[in-house]
Amino acid sequence: xxxxxxIIAFLGIAMGMLLGFAARFFxxxxxxxxxxxxxxxxxxxxxxxxxxxxxxxxxxxxxxEAPVTLCPPGGKALxxxxxxxxxxxxxLSAVDDQEPLVAYVHEHLCxxxxxxFKRCPTDAIVGGPKQxxxxxxxxxxxxxxxxxxxxxxxxxxxxxxPTLQTWYWPVPARAA
Numbered sequence: 733x734x735x736x737x738x739i740i741a742f743l744g745i746a747m748g749m750l751l752g753f754a755a756r757f758f759x760x761x762x763x764x765x766x767x768x769x770x771x772x773x774x775x776x777x778x779x780x781x782x783x784x785x786x787x788x789x790x791x792x793x794x795x796x797e798a799p800v801t802l803c804p805p806g807g808k809a810l811x812x813x814x815x816x817x818x819x820x821x822x823x824l825s826a827v828d829d830q831e832p833l834v835a836y837v838h839e840h841l842c843x844x845x846x847x848x849f850k851r852c853p854t855d856a857i858v859g860g861p862k863q864x865x866x867x868x869x870x871x872x873x874x875x876x877x878x879x880x881x882x883x884x885x886x887x888x889x890x891x892x893x894p895t896l897q898t899w900y901w902p903v904p905a906r907a908a
Contacts, residue, residue, distance in 0.1 A: 766793075772810065773789060799822075808824050833891055835848075
């Protein structure tokens with residue numbers, strides 16, 4: 733019994749040392765520009781940019797395959813930050829600053845078809861076949877993919893209501 737335990741412990745230590753050596757010896761350097769861009773992106777993995785997540789979008793931006801205005805949730809501020817990081821000029825006339833939206837399901841119209849939660853990239857919609865669905869507002873990124881596929885039009889995109897944790901004092905308007 734003791735010898736088996738010692739053998740397993742020795743094998744574990746030896747394999748751990750081997751893996752640590754291999755990780756250092758075979759390490760691949762990442763693109764530091766891609767990592768900087770990925771830190772700027774919102775990280776919601778919503779797919780509104782046409783890429784499956786923020787990491788592939790950052791890779792496309794770093795390689796110059798995508799415009800700096802690709803992220804709709806980021807708006808003008810993100811486009812400006814990306815342009816500054818990449819050292820390019822950008823025309824922000826076509827970029828709209830959207831207010832954050834979340835999906836809301838009208839329960840009296842929902843038939844439980846499950847098309848909405850199959851399309852949700854963040855699993856913010858819960859429910860089952862032939863049951864009413866609901867949305868976790870904290871998980872919803874406002875990508876509107878569920879809104880587009882709903883056959884009964886029971887999903888509405890609503891602005892996020894401020895709570896005590898998210899409310900801030902608005903900046904006063906300047907006098908003309």
